[in-house]
Amino acid sequence: MDTYFTRDHEWIRVEGTIGTVGITAYAVEQLGDITFIELPVLGKAVRQTGMLCSVESVKAASDIYAPLTGKVIEVNHALDSAPEIVNQSPEGEGWIARMEVEDLSGAKNLMCRSDYDEYVRGLA
Amino acid sequence: MSRSGYSPHTPAEIREMLDVIGAGNIADLFATIPPGLGAGSFDLPEGMSEFEMLDRMEALAARDRRDMVSFIGGGCYEHLIPAVVDHLAGRAEFSTAYTPYQPECSQGTLQALYEYQTAICRLTGMEASNASLYDGGTALAEAALMALRITGRKKLVVDGSVNPFWRRIVRTYLASLDAELVEIAPAHGVLDRDAAFACLDDRVAGVMVQNPNFFGSIEDFSDLASAARRHGALLVSAVYPVSLGLVKSPGSMGADIALGDGQCLGNPAAFGGPSFGFMAVRKEHIRNLPGRIVGETVDREGKRGFVLTLQAREQHIRRQRATSNICSNQSLCALRGLVFLAALGKDGVAELAGLNRDKAEYAKGVLAAVRGVEVMNNAPTFNEFTLRLPMEADAAVERLLGKGMAAGMPLARHYAGMENCIVVTVTEKRSRRQIDRLAAALEEILWS
């Protein structure tokens, strides 16, 4: 089980060919209180860096990009009525979607946790 | 000193201010404009006092015939306006404020708009309204775009009996987009249902109808709403708010989007504007609404208050992915609409609708009694109806204009084969005498 990060602050946790996607604590901090997550449609095919879905806060809207290429197989409907879960637990309960990853080799374009942490420190 | 009177600066103040700025003179403040870019010309008349200006405006307005007895509507209606509308909406605290970006010092506008949204929902039987759009025609165009967005499809169907000006606006909005608009030719002043059902398929994003339609006919679109739903398409219904005191609401017919022009609610004709457009939807579509929306919330002490909400839909946040580019809307006209509805109230709105229909039915009767004149509508009507004359409508209308009556809107320019037809509008403002005079004048030009 490996977790990878994008420069746009998404994370993906890969178990076998299944990847769970969400946004990072840093992204959540930038957005503020999240008010709505436009969940992707089940079955949606996405390419790495292609648009997966979007999140809204009071004063911002932000697109979420697919960390890897694949197909959406499950979405977190708990977020429909309680988007604040993403604020409370961005890398846990606040996951957004699961995807069947088509091409794991795309992970070479992503960061591991320590690289990502350093990347975020550089943004401050 | 100021030449215009609206800048308060004295020469001494200007000098002191320039000193604070560290500029030698006013021209220095414009030094960032490259020398070659100065205005090539600015050839405008000299200014004048407000008194002279008002004389000039009165002289201009006097070139409009202001005592014409009007039987034309077509999206702009002459209705009674209670005095409280001008007095309250005219208050400068409303009229000289702007979009309520800072809610704590804009609760007046915000609560009024929340009440407006509520009134629109109750009138239309829908669940969520925005805080106004520009006018009825652009509201229809926004509804068309909304249907495309919600369904992800590219085909729209519009009843040809929808106001032709509004349909033209929809075509303007769609011209540069990858979308197809199918127009269904009307049959005897109503929707051609066979044709409508025949073109409903799983590629259709929305079906657009108007109730009452341009010919004045009222229809029940419940069957169309269910058929649209079966195909995953939306039913978009334009409505005339005054009629909703009597007529079944778009919400109870199952419409997904209801919209219309609010001029008839407390706004003068004013040569066509400002008016306001309204739009209300079923709650599931709220995130796709264009324009401002006011929502209820609480302050830090738990006290109820109102804010602009769901702003992440809008252009100032979402930019090219916004639901619309609309920024300024027609807030003050919407406020007039709200004051109008509150002043008339629940019973008053129903009574007003009844009065309109009574007058129009009376007019329909006396006009259709003129030899050779027939009513074209194959359905009940509200305060407009379509007549077929035994002569070209253009000629008839022109001759009646000469008698100080705008008898109706000729249809030749909008519909092939309707060269003899006019749409006649009769609001509560028309008296029985005026109606009788119109009938007599029509009789006269036809037969004497």
Next chain:
Amino acid sequence: MELIFEKSVPGRRAVRLPMSDVPRAGDLPDSLSRTEAPGLPEVSELEVVRHFTELSRRNFSVDTTFYPLGSCTMKYNPKALEEAVRPFARSHPLLPFLPSGERFVQGSLGLIHELTRLLAEITGMDEFSCQPLAGAHGEMAGMMMIAAYHRSRDDRRRYVVVPDSSHGTNPATAAMVGYEVVTVPTAPYGDMDLDAFRKAMNPEVAAVMMTCPNTLGLFNPHVAEICDIAHRNGALVYCDGANLNAVLGKVRPGDIGFDAIHVNLHKTFATPHGGGGPGSGPVGVKKHLAAFLPSPRVERRADGSYVIGEGGEESIGRLANFFGNFGILARAYAYITMLGREGLIEVSERAVLNANYVMARLKEWYDLPFAGPCMHECVFSASRQMKQEIHAIDIAKFLIDRGFHPPTVYFPLVVREALMIEPTETESRATLDSFIDAMIEAAKLAGTDPDSLRRAPRTTPVTRLDETRAAREIRVCHQGG
């Protein structure tokens, strides 16, 4: 405060309607009838009056308070403009569409036509249409014309270039007209980065949209060069005229090289903003775009009379129910008539004087991300106050307690913690000084008592409102009585 619906009592009534002088019509068939009257308020006329009067007192407005809302030009709206429009209240917009009907509305038609000529002279454009109902609607008309222009030349283009400091309406408009948006960053000197702009330009760019002066209140010295580069790539240049108030008689966008512009009459030409509208956004173009203007148009015949022109095949068509927001057009016409040439030049000179004065007096207290003389507005950043965890919004709320409407905050997006101040020409030095004093007080409090800023506002009917809750638990329509 209660809602008007909560004051409703069954059976109560404000306005009485006239008695009918015709027989009652038969009922509509059940299938077409409303079964229940709409749930509108039932209140007396005095209750209506008290309710809306009380609501009005919960607003800041130009007539009651200084309102330096950047980008919105909240100048004083002369009262004579309200009188000027009254004589036109009854004119019906369909009259000129009846056979020979235009002879009954020569006044209204003439006013529209004369206004288009005045706006053309003011902006240096050739032709105008007054149909667009707001600034964003004018932009849309402009971009539709540009799209039609390229189509007429069989020239398929995909992109519209905008600076990142642009109003959100610019990219939103481009998208509504079917274009993809390319955003160019702002250079450290506060204008669109010229090198990045050059790189963004290619033969697939249909148009560049720019605000002039820009949203940072700066006049871009490279504006003519930008127009030139765009033209050499076959693109047209659209001017967002929202900031015209700064340059009346000084610069005409049409002279610089812009191909199209909209003018926000409610801003530059002093019509009341109405709590969010109505505005009006006439669109002007150079000759090569004139054929594409919206229809119908008001045309002047050789004998001096006015008629409706339907426009040729190239017209983008109708954009609004009738002729635009006529009431706003009439007010703007009255304003231009009253001020005249010298008065309008003075408008810009004093608007720019006031903005530079505010900038000069506040620059030691707040960071100025783009220094240098400004035009009609100045943009500060609360970045210095951020060190005390005080944000632009806290300063804004504090100003409310001092009796001022706050500046625009968090726009333009390229300035962190932006405070955008547009004083307008109608404010006196004394008013500016008291506002400046309040801004300085806020800057001081950020260091000494930041909590006092965070607690603001305290003098308003409600304290800070929970916008997150409003967006999560959506309540946009009152339920119940």
